[in-house]
Amino acid sequence: MSSSQQLVSFEQQGAIGHIVLDNPPENRINREFYAQLGRSARQALRAGCRAVLIRSAGPDFSLGGDFTEWPSFGTHAAKKERFAFSNGILQMIESLPMPTIAAVNGRAFGGGFELALHTDIIVAGAAASFRFPEVTLGVSPLAGGAQRVAEREGRAVATRMVMLSELMTAEEAYRTGIVARVVPDAELQAKAEAMAEQLSKGPTRAHEATKLVISTWSTSGVRTADEVMIGAVVDLLDTRDCRAGVDAAIEAHAAGRPRPDTAFTGE
8 A cells, every 4th residue: 555545634624623534445544544643633733723523534434453464564573563653643642632523423343443432522423333343353452442441431341342342333332421422424524513613612721621630530540630630720720711711700790690601712
């Protein structure tokens, strides 16, 4: 495969960065796909996007890793380097300082499911489905999927999904808390864009603080997250957005009016 082939594209629409997966027919993920995914994420960061939407150009979000490349990895060290590279890209996406959304249509299997799990919010079409097929290849999920399902919904759900390779419908994924919202398939793009638009107009630095606190809880527990939260919130009090929001709230309270919507700038 030529490294010049476009597998992932980035486009900016206002304050929203769109990362589009486009490797037909199955959106299989290989090293070059990950490299372009990483470049797209860095473009969103450099462009100052205040929300990022990851979506597919095809009928399926992604059927996962391109296992046909695995026999060419070579040595044990080369295998470790390959998966350190791809997981580093996913962790960078997970750590982006703005809200991220995955709009999942069709099938999100294996690495495609894991990519979605590295975003903050998964919005799924009604016909979407999720599965870890890695056990059929004699391996376990390679991109952090097992632990992220366990984090979202517990050990039992993660264990059965991985070990039994069970298919999970969008509705079940919603009931278990893996998916934030399920919408009609025909409305997926519009609903996901509307959510991204709402997030992009919000207090971006406050969203970043929320991500930091939740991430700290995930790695270090509640008490450490409490400590990080205090520092983050104190810093937020000096931001332009917080000052504008508090001033508007004080003025409305004094006048006996409902609190107005504040036009946040992300600063």
